[in-house]
Amino acid sequence: MTDAADAWKQWHEERTASVSAPHGPLSLTGTHWLDDYPDGKLPAIPGSWRTDGDAVVRTLDGTETRLGADATVALGERRLVVIVREGLWGVRDFDPAAPARTAFLDSAGIDATPYDPRWAVEGRFTPYPGGSTDVRVAxxxxxxxxxxxxxxxxxxxxxxxxxxxxxxxxxGRLWAVFADGTSGRGSYRFRFLHPAAPDAEGRTTVDLNRATLPPCAFADHFLCPFPPPGNTLPVDIEAGERNLAAPRTV
Structure with missing residues (x-):
């Protein structure tokens, strides 16, 4: 119990440091889809941007730069990251001075329930017979x-x-998007869980103490899929990350 609780505490500290990093999720100030800007001018971002097949082309001071998915461009302290989703290209703007990050650094961080062994249980992964399947979700x-x-x-x-x-x-890790009886009241409206890669027999640990807030809990400009049908658990999962903590009072 002590070892598990200590490991959870370290995980929580590392997680807090990760989300509050200068270019972590709290610093995202915009996701700009190029199709929404036919003139190629993105808000507060210099240059002209357009799609070209399997890449984005940025033109700045007469010079063209071809950028693939996940390419990063430095803009002072800011970082621009190229993304593509279902054939649509966009540019994300990460700014260390984002108000959400500043507010987080002035708060108590992430509201998370301390480790409780009741929420760490054995799980079994069963792959779909026909392989993976796509489900449309909001x-x-x-x-x-x-x-x-x-x-x-x-x-x-x-x-x-x-x-x-x-x-x-x-x-190899698993990824679940789920809601439960606390969603929207004691916890954020849905959360993520990343169990370790299952062994040859499909066994893994389901540790709900490590349920995490999705990126859209930190910034409105993330896409975050909602839970697929059947992924709302009929119990109160009073474990893991629950919400962003309120600002500290002076």
Whole structure:
């Protein structure tokens, strides 16, 4: 218990440092889709931007630079990151001076429930027989996009069986977008969970103490998929990250 609690505390501290880093999620001030700017002029970003096949071309002072997905451009202290989603190209603007980051640094950070061993249980991953499948889900920006799901993760809490549809990441870890009985009241409206890669028999640990806020809890300009059908647990998950903490009082 002590080792697990200490490990959780370290995880929480590292997580807080990560989200509050100069170019972490709190610094995102805009996601600009190039299709919304046919003249190529993005808000408060110098140069002209256009799509060209599998890349974005930025023209600045007569010089063209071709940028692929995830390319980063320095703009003083700011960082511009090129993204692509379902064929649409955009530019994200990360600014260390973003008001959301400043407010976070002046607050108590992330409101998270201390480690409780009741929320760490064995789970079993069962891949879909036909491989991964795409499900259309609403995103935080109001658009629908495909969410690739690889299978189901089953686990038991207090004698009750639960199942979540999960994606599988490039490093083998699982990814669940879920809601529960606390969503929208005691916790943010939905959360993420990243169980470790399952073993050959599909076993992994479902540690809800490490449920995290999605990026859109930190900045409005993230896309964040909502939970797919069936991923709202009929119990109160009073564990993990819950909300952003309120500003400190003087």
């Amino acid at each position: 995103n935080a920006d109001g658009r629908e996009r495909a969410l690739g799901l690889a299978g189901e993760l089953s686990f038991t809490l207090a004698g009750q069986e639960h199942t979540l549809q999960v994606a599988r990441q490039a490093d």
